[in-house]
Amino acid sequence: MRWSHGHGGGRGDTAADGSKENHVHNHISASVALLLAIMLIAAGAGGAFLYTKARMPRSFVSTSQMETVTVETSAFDDSHTVSVTVPQSTSQSVTSPVTGTVTRLDCTVGGQITSGSACLSVNETPVLMLYMSVPPYRSIAPNATGRDVQALNNELRRLGYGAPDSATMTWDTITAFNALAASVGSPQLLQDADWMLDPSMFAWLPQPSVTMSGTALTYGGEVMQGQELFTTSIPPTSVTFSRAMSGGTLAAGDRTVTIGGADYTVPDGQSTVNDATIVNAVLNSPEYAAAVSSSDPSATGVQVSYIWKLATPLAVTNVPPASLYDVQDGAGCVVADGRPTAVSIVASQLGRTMVTVDGGGSIGSVDVPPSSAEACR
Incomplete structure (x- = not known):
């Protein structure tokens, strides 16, 4: 009975030991399988990473490596x-040189009044309109000199008459003024008055041509010497x-x-x-x-x-901004065709910089970024 129990017990123990062995074996196999799976996943992730990196867009890849870029020239008009x-416009008054009755009135608001013309008459005498860069302030006698005389001579010549190019009233001045006065029928310089030019002989205009902007004149109305004839609008x-x-x-x-x-x-x-x-x-x-x-x-x-x-477009070379170095006050350097070259910056547009080569010449290519920092000037 003891042997029988012991023998039976031995078979039970043997079965139990075998079951444990199988369990351990299965556990090891599962661990190995798990480890292999992890390794395969890691390998796959690594492969995917390498594949992704290989397909990474160029915009994410470093461009710090120097390259030589061919450049082009173009015409630049800087539009x-x-x-x-x-x-x-400014406004100024034109005053009457005489007293009397308005017997002719051809001046109209909005119309142009020019030096050398006569658009109205007082007591049947046309009133000469005359521009001088210096307003008349005195009677001018023969041989008189001054800025006012120079202004008179200048205007007579501008109107086409043979006055002298001087600041002196000469016989040519008298002849020129009388020819102008005769052309419109206004008073002329007379020997009886010692050839004296008096400010009452014309109405002074502040510009060679003015626009009448307003007037109180009426046909048949009375005017006094020094009274406003009309206001003018003087263009710039x-x-x-x-x-x-x-x-x-x-x-x-x-x-x-x-x-x-x-x-x-x-x-x-x-x-x-x-x-x-x-x-x-x-x-x-x-x-x-x-x-x-x-x-x-x-x-x-x-x-x-x-x-x-x-007016004359510039011949410029278009270079990448990154090709420039030592840039200061519109000047800079590029490494062009393998050597440092001084350039002047004309303008920058649409990601390009337009330059001209100092001292003339042309550029075929530039290094981006510059392969040298050597001074170009």
């Missing part, structure tokens, strides 16, 4: 909108071009401005322009008319915009 300030004689820019500076050189469909040249560096051709073009342009209609009448000036550009 911009320019703001022009036009002063408001100069306009100002703004050279300020919100970013960068204007390229140097004469500029062509388009006004009313025509082109005019503004000299390099000039802001205030008193060229009568340009001023009149501005005053008669549709752009100015539109600006005046929407401006404040009490303002001292009117702002109007035009397009201007370089």
